[in-house]
Amino acid sequence: MSQPPLLSVEDLSVEFRTRSGTVRALEAISFAIARGETVGVVGESGSGKSVTAYTVMRLLDDAARITSGRIMFGGLDMLGADAGTLAELRGRELSMIFQNPRASLNPIRRVGQQIADVLLRHANVGAKEAGERAVALLAEVGIPEPSRRAKAYPFELSGGMCQRIGIAIALACRPALLIADEPTTGLDVTTQATIMDLVSELGRARGMATMLITHDLGLATERCDRVVVMHAGHVVEDAPTAALFAAPRHPYTARLFAATPRPGLALSEISTIPGGLPDLRRDDLPPCRFSTRCDRRRDACDAPPLPRVTHQGRLVACHNPL
């Protein structure tokens, strides 16, 4: 890779101050996304996937503190950028679609207007043109009768429709990177596939890089060029999809694979991952946060630091990889 990546995240740590203590949500994570590349970020709920996305977007709330690291996006230091620059960037270069699509839309504003708001902000168009382009975008994301639907309120539309609107908003200004945070959660299975097709299709057509956040390893391997596996705020494995699929190296990845339903696998064969995520408020977290759940744990695992070994373009953070 001679060209610098579109997005690079290096050694990023994030903490949350809460009433009950400090949560170490992300610890020294690194990964990169190249132009046009689709990268999946996979992990259980609470593993830090969404926090990662919000940190990249610089949308963390006030309780969060970035304690170390660097995020470069297209040559811009995202952590050093001022609020104005960030706001210019978001929606135009860098945009995001969310889980729970209906809640992500303003409930008392017509959807066409919401799309137009983004165009007015970034696309240097007048109100009338913004309206027209909003309708065009609705058509593009596959909404029938777009000019009528533009006047609808979110509560009048189905979840799938709402997510299409979310996509229309995110893609309105043809961003370089789209972050899709569990975009299909809460949608029915057929809609899920359509939405994912839409994202991949439109992304490919625009040459857009995509960061797909999901807990569904199957979905990630299906849609992505590369997969980053996260566990309890650590990146535990980062590998090209094919290589990962062929031979997961981190015990957690392997467990995830085992827990993922896929064709040809009987329900009884699906295993669960024992234990839960460790309490990230604890002061005495082990260097490897998976060690308490791991059947390959050795005494060395308790010795800091956590090794991060990169070999043949894939990273594994384990003392005793598979």
Next chain:
Amino acid sequence: MFGLLARRLAAALPTLAGVIVVTFLMTRALPGDPAAYFAGPAATREAVEEIRRQLGLDQPLWVQFGDYLADLARGDLGLSITTGQPVLADIAQRLPASAELTLIGLLIAAGFGVPMGVAAALRPNSWVDHLCRVIATAGVSLPTFFTGLLLVYVFYYQLGWAPAPLGRLDAFSSPPPQVTGFYLIDSLLAGDIETFTGAAAQLALPALTLGIFALAPIARMTRGSMLSVLSSDFIRAARAAGLSGNTIVIRYALRNALLPVVTTLGMVLSFLLGANVLVEKVFAWPGIGSYAIEALIASDYAPVQGFVMAMAILYVALNLVIDLAYQAIDPRVRIEA
């Protein structure tokens, strides 16, 4: 629309019935004796008894209640001893004064309270937040009669900025031709700028007194509602779409945050209508609050009954208006209805 109105009114009927019974019992228990009043200063005890018999006050309570209901059904609220006028006429004449004062007070409260709530919500737990909280709490902690007296002393007596606390207009102006009963509106309709400024000047201090008192509930509600809206998904989405700060705060967050505030406004308004009795007393404001206080102290019970009835009806009407306002703002309710 009419269905909603009818449903609402039907739901309010038991409340109104309760109000009528409670008011009747309460006023009959007042210590004053209208018979002694009508009998005149030098009357003997026998003369008072005779007048009591003539007034029907010797009848059993339920007979008196029947008479009262019958009068009420005819829209007859009785006669005020203090003003010598029919209670209905008194209330009709004084209600606009109270309503104008209360609404302006509410406007002042909302004008300061909403921005304060927004400012506090944008930086929770910052000094701005604490300051807003202290100011709002201090406002609601001031007894209105005390605030009113202080304002009069400082702004009228000491500084001379405010006009004399002589009611709705200074003594040498005449009220504008009555259309709405709101002097501010009526004077504008009549194109009489002088009366308008006069009425506005008279309104300033009493409305400010009420406004200070109503600041807290509005600021608090706005802050809370704003905080919860600001942490909601669609605001995060709007930020992710790079919308400008103003668009997010005002067009996205505030408009949503105002929905629960509108509901609170109804409560605050009814609360203010109650609180302004003391303010009206301090400012010689010819509203229904001061009317009720005077009547109650004089044990003049027809006005007290009339006032409470008027307030109860107003309360029901107010809630209806709030519902309608809510519909105007929130498309979800509008379409379901």
Next chain:
Amino acid sequence: MISRRHILKAGTAAALGTVASAPAIHGAAAQSRRETLLLISENPPNSTDIHGVGTNRPAYEASWNLYDRLMTFGVKKDANGVDHYDYTKLEPELAESWNQTPTSVTFKLRRDATFHDGSPVTAEDVKWSFDRALAVGGFPTFQMRAGSLEKPEQFVVVDRNTIRIDFIRTDKLTMPDLAVPVPAIYNSGLAKRNSTAADPWAMEWLRANPAAGGAYRLERWVPGQEMVFARFDGWRSGKRPDLARVIWRIVPQAGNRRALLERGDADISFDLPAKDFQELAAARRLKIVGTPVENAMQYIGMNVNRPPFNDVRVRQAIAFAIPYQRIMDQVAYGTAVPLFGGPAQPADATWPQAHPYVTDLDRAKALLVEAGYANGFETTFSFDLGLASMNEPISVLVSESLARLGIRTTINKIPGANWRNELLKKEMPLITNTFGGWLNFPDYFFFWAYHGQNAVFNTMGYQNAEMDALIEKSRFTQNEAEYTDAIKGFVAKAFTDVPRIPLFQPKLMVAMRDNIDGYRYWFHRQLDYRVLTKG
């Protein structure tokens, strides 16, 4: 007969008429301030008709200025050079002359007098007005009877401009009683046109619609807020008034009334706290006039029919325990004449006069011990909340002083509306109250306040045969020396038995701006707009 319906059910139309007429005078605001008097008071008038049922005191003022009477009283200067009505002189008002015989008086009406609507004033109007005062019952009838005016047959129309009043007995009060506010002359034609079968005397209509011919006509009335009077240029019963307009505004807060006067926004007011009058007088920024109210006093009353106040020694002990001077200093603020520390025996036949008691706690204690109350007792001290500004500090000071004798008092504030009722019951053990009579005779005061007929004003329930005999003698004797002796006798008796302890004689205080002249004190304690001038 008064029916409840009748009283409580109002002529809605009449009242709305008043309100609706307001816009008609829109534009009159331009009238010059110099000719306009702005009067402020605490309580609003509730009628313009003094005969009305439940008419309050402020309404007397409205009636006095809107209506004329046959006669009025003359004027004299009091000790301070202030105009004071002269009880001894009767002067013409609507009547241009009269001829009195031992059995009747015949009045000749002014030929040029008209009512506000332009109709002439006739003897029929006078007859109708007096008949009405007798017919409506209550206060007006009572007041007419005080002057032995009891039957309609006494009022005889001789011709269009002549009316004769026949006496039913010789009563020194008959003539003066025709000059008090009650026998006002109504426009009977106008009133009759607005009467109904159920309401033949137009009680409802006249409340808000004066049928009058006095020096001022009613320009606007917003009940509870303001009453506006305009000079009636067709008035012939006296000198043309100086003030073209009088605006009477209601300002409930005393502090605001003072501020308005001091800042020059209002011209005149009676209703200020005593202390404000004292300070304003000292500051000399306003003209302050105080006139002792004739035949009136603030007093402490004790219920003589119940222990412990049935014992005269206890009553005397209380009289020695009152902190008189402190009350004068901290309550009355010089707006009253002290009524304590007088000579042992009445010096003259005047009333009110100072009683011999002074503050002397030792003597009070000795009397209590003698009466068997060495450890004191518990009692309730009541007053009218409507007059709290005087009554409350008095009650606080008195009960604090009584506490030193072991007498524990609970102070009971009674709302104004209930006060008269409580007085009628005569059950309150200890009260402070004020009482005054329009007619300035000691025997008049004693007849109401000390006589065994036990009228409502005899708040102590005091009944004593010797006292009654002296009062009766003074009322009917024609002999000057006998009259004087009787008065001295009952005054001495009142001070020995001391059912009530006079505290002070209040002054009627008025504050006005320096450019207001011509203020005149009237027994009815209301303002006479006709004589005021504004420089």
Next chain:
Amino acid sequence: MSASAAAGGTVGHIRHVLSENPVTGLSFGLFGLLVLTAILGPSLVPYDPLASSDAALAAPSAKHWFGTDNLGRDVFARVVVATRLDLGMAFAAVALVFVTGTLAGVAAGFLGGWTDRIVGRVTDTIMAFPLFVLAMGLVAALGNTIANVIYATAIINFPIYARVARTEANIRREAGYIEAARLAGASTLAVMLFEVLPNVLPIMMVQVSLTMGYAILNTAGLSFIGLGIRPPTAEWGIMVAEGAGYIVSGEWWIALFPGLALMLAVFTFNLMGDGLRDIVDPRRRT
């Protein structure tokens, strides 16, 4: 989590709330001061609050910190001594409505049905009155005594308590531990009193602090118009009313100091209510 850890958590939580919100800490301090004044006040003041003297209307000085009133009584002594009465009346009213309102609300929310409808009607009817005027009317009708001021204040606060308790009980109606208690055979009454009520109490305690301020204002407002307190008793509202007439003549201290004391007390309870709400129910902070 062990018991000690839970306790430590609560303390830590309180510490966290206080550090995040210094104003709440201030309100706790003021509250302590008010309570101390109410308890010790009468024995601390330099003058008898009821004793008149010849030094009437004296301006604040080293001798009379807050000056003297029209009868020469020491305003400082009266303001301090009034603390007990004002807080006492408000406390009695709030205690009364806390018990009745909470029970009624919990019963309405938990039992539903006609209990709910009756409680709902009663609260609706009370709410339809202008509350201050209702309180005035009640005191005027029942008789002009301190006890009736307390009852009237309790009655006008009833809807707040009943409604909050109703909502909270209603939420918990379907909660797991309630189901468990029911399945274990506890009677409806027992479940309501021993399972639902204790869980509702913390939230109601917050209401106590919030309504204390309102109750103080209400009792003071009533005595401002001459209801409730008998002279010469020292009480803030009546002192402001008495002092009001003296403001224009320059004797501002008679009304100002009791007014400030009144404001300070209400202010303290309002701030403390906010703070308590943070501690008891962080989600609901508004």
